[in-house]
Amino acid sequence: MLAHVLRRLIVWVPSVLLVMLGVYALAFYGAGDPIKLIFLRAPGDVAYDPVKIEAIRAEAGLDRPFLVQFASYIWNLLQGNFGNSLTSGRSVWAMVSAAAPVSAALGLMTIVVTALVAIPLGMVAGLRQNSRLDYVILGTAVALWAIPAYVAGPLLMVLLLAVLPDGAVPYGWGGIFSVKVILPLIVLSFQPIALILRQTRAAVIEVLSEDYVRTARAKGVPEVMVALRHILRPVLTPVVTQLGLIMITIVNGAIFVELVFGLPGLGRLTVQALINNDYPVILAVTLIGSFLVMASNLLVDLLYPLLDPRAADVKGS
Amino acid sequence: MSMIDIEDQPSSLWRDAWRRLRRNRLAVAGLVIIVALVVVAVFGPWLSPHDFLSQNLDLRNQPPSAQHWLGTDDLGRDVLSRLIYGARTAFMVAVGVTIIAVAIGVILGAVAGFYGGWFDRFVMWFTDITMSVPQLLLVVVINASLKQPISQWMEARYLETLNPIWRNTQIIDFVLVFGAMALITWPPYARLVRAQVLSVRRRPYVTAARALGLTNRLILTRYVLPNAMGPLIVAVSAGLGTAMVLESAFSFLGVGVTPPTPSWGNMISDGLRVWTNYPHLLAAPAAVLAVVTVAFNFLGDGLNDALNPKGQK
Numbered sequence: 001m002l003a004h005v006l007r008r009l010i011v012w013v014p015s016v017l018l019v020m021l022g023v024y025a026l027a028f029y030g031a032g033d034p035i036k037l038i039f040l041r042a043p044g045d046v047a048y049d050p051v052k053i054e055a056i057r058a059e060a061g062l063d064r065p066f067l068v069q070f071a072s073y074i075w076n077l078l079q080g081n082f083g084n085s086l087t088s089g090r091s092v093w094a095m096v097s098a099a100a101p102v103s104a105a106l107g108l109m110t111i112v113v114t115a116l117v118a119i120p121l122g123m124v125a126g127l128r129q130n131s132r133l134d135y136v137i138l139g140t141a142v143a144l145w146a147i148p149a150y151v152a153g154p155l156l157m158v159l160l161l162a163v164l165p166d167g168a169v170p171y172g173w174g175g176i177f178s179v180k181v182i183l184p185l186i187v188l189s190f191q192p193i194a195l196i197l198r199q200t201r202a203a204v205i206e207v208l209s210e211d212y213v214r215t216a217r218a219k220g221v222p223e224v225m226v227a228l229r230h231i232l233r234p235v236l237t238p239v240v241t242q243l244g245l246i247m248i249t250i251v252n253g254a255i256f257v258e259l260v261f262g263l264p265g266l267g268r269l270t271v272q273a274l275i276n277n278d279y280p281v282i283l284a285v286t287l288i289g290s291f292l293v294m295a296s297n298l299l300v301d302l303l304y305p306l307l308d309p310r311a312a313d314v315k316g317s
Numbered sequence: 318m319s320m321i322d323i324e325d326q327p328s329s330l331w332r333d334a335w336r337r338l339r340r341n342r343l344a345v346a347g348l349v350i351i352v353a354l355v356v357v358a359v360f361g362p363w364l365s366p367h368d369f370l371s372q373n374l375d376l377r378n379q380p381p382s383a384q385h386w387l388g389t390d391d392l393g394r395d396v397l398s399r400l401i402y403g404a405r406t407a408f409m410v411a412v413g414v415t416i417i418a419v420a421i422g423v424i425l426g427a428v429a430g431f432y433g434g435w436f437d438r439f440v441m442w443f444t445d446i447t448m449s450v451p452q453l454l455l456v457v458v459i460n461a462s463l464k465q466p467i468s469q470w471m472e473a474r475y476l477e478t479l480n481p482i483w484r485n486t487q488i489i490d491f492v493l494v495f496g497a498m499a500l501i502t503w504p505p506y507a508r509l510v511r512a513q514v515l516s517v518r519r520r521p522y523v524t525a526a527r528a529l530g531l532t533n534r535l536i537l538t539r540y541v542l543p544n545a546m547g548p549l550i551v552a553v554s555a556g557l558g559t560a561m562v563l564e565s566a567f568s569f570l571g572v573g574v575t576p577p578t579p580s581w582g583n584m585i586s587d588g589l590r591v592w593t594n595y596p597h598l599l600a601a602p603a604a605v606l607a608v609v610t611v612a613f614n615f616l617g618d619g620l621n622d623a624l625n626p627k628g629q630k
Contacts, residue, residue: 015449151603275571
């Protein structure tokens with residue numbers, strides 16, 4: 001097991017570093033001179049004096065070669081220092097840690113909702129393959145997958161507006177247990193639910209043709225027990241491996257959902273940083289998002305031998 | 318007698334696939350909607366009842382009427398006409414991006430799968446990494462960092478040549494949008510083509526071609542790639558839909574095509590600001606985008622069943 005963990009980490013760490021390098025290189029060469037950007041934002045404060053600018057540049061260490069600056073960025077990152085925002089001058093770390101709890105709460109709830117809704121429905125659709133119920137569930141899943149969050153959110157709001165009295169349509173953040181969270185949660189869950197539902201259905205159909213399912217049925221095990229004991233467990237393994245993909249849909253979806261419903265999370269921070277061209281913030285949220293996805297993939301990789309002991313010997317190579 | 322006629326017709330993969338596709342009602346519905354979209358995109362200028370740019374400030378935020386079927390927006394522009402021109406933008410971006418992404422994916426995937434070795438491992442590693450960066454964030458980064466250099470480069474070209482084409486901001490938009498989106502959408506194509514090539518590479522006819530002394534490039538282009546076409550077509554159909562959604566997503570976030578070029582994403586984000594008072598400004602573009610994306614998904618699933626009959630039980 002330890003050898004397995006080490007092998008995975010040896011591949012994983014360079015991958016994370018490569019993503020960081022790529023994103024940092026884009027920022028380094030594309031965003032323009034950070035000192036000039038700061039001056040452009042506050043033109044009245046200091047006269048545009050080339051000598052002074054070079055002095056500030058040397059002081060901030062921005063005259064060093066690219067790789068040295070990258071290494072120092074990583075070093076600061078490890079110490080929880082993401083630099084300062086270009087617009088507000090606040091520490092990016094403070095901005096991120098103020099926004100992260102909102103997104104984290106929403107994201108975790110989304111995963112719970114997804115598991116509770118998608119796995120049972122996927123089981124039903126798979127067990128009743130090609131029935132009318134199956135078509136309804138599957139068709140809904142396709143629609144949920146295809147309709148983006150920034151379309152579903154507003155459309156639901158328009159519908160609610162027609163039903164609810166003025167001013168009662170939810171907007172903003174009131175904590176994870178307030179009523180306001182329901183609508184964003186529903187919209188954010190659409191894509192993960194569709195993803196897991198289709199995955200569960202396909203896995204169920206595959207497991208149904210296994211010999212042990214036929215054996216269980218032949219010896220008279222009640223259908224409910226067959227579903228719960230013999231089908232559900234092998235189905236869960238491929239479903240769990242989708243964690244990384246779910247993470248991508250949640251990170252992408254959160255950007256829109258938080259914008260549409262006015263939630264002060266990482267997604268809205270991203271959009272604001274984008275509008276202001278606030279590079280340190282964009283860099284930070286991109287790295288956090290990629291890190292979440294890559295960490296989920298690593299977690300799945302590490303857990304896989306525990307979920308499916310057969311895979312331990314084969315995948316170890 | 319008629320039975321025999323049908324049996325006598327030569328049956329090919331494509332004919333069989335078409336027959337299976339026609340039986341799938343959802344896929345046909347999707348196909349009809351997409352054909353309608355293409356017609357609207359191509360013949361937009363003749364179909365739209367008004368000019369998409371002409372403002373009528375006396376008729377702002379009008380509800381649907383006989384003159385303006387879907388009403389007017391906050392500048393008094395006809396919503397239906399803007400939707401039609403938005404279809405042109407969406408279609409153009411979807412096709413352009415998919416062509417670039419497929420080209421990158423096919424070349425990398427085919428070469429990696431066919432030759433194997435360290436190049437294969439490197440390409441697959443890179444593919445995995447690209448797929449693990451959330452697409453939207455990557456585009457945000459690409460867009461934020463490349464917009465300035467590209468505009469500066471084009472301004473320099475303009476000063477050099479004084480050709481007004483270098484000052485066309487629409488071109489910058491499309492270069493950026495195409496480039497950024499192609500850079501994030503190629504990995505699935507590369508993976509798919511590589512897997513296909515790996516499965517075809519060891520078939521007897523490839524061995525035979527090799528025994529006959531054909532060059533690797535000839536084997537790849539004439540025997541290996543054509544056999545990977547079926548799954549690729551399915552992926553392209555799904556990819557076109559994805560690209561269309563992505564374009565509107567980026568326009569929605571303000572990193573896609575810039576106004577006044579009409580785009581569904583722009584219209585949705587404009588509508589979002591005034592939806593409490595004028596819900597139709599939000600509902601119209603959102604509904605169109607929803608219908609089109611669902612159509613692409615239904616067609617993609619139908620094509621998948623039609624071209625990969627083995628997958629069906």
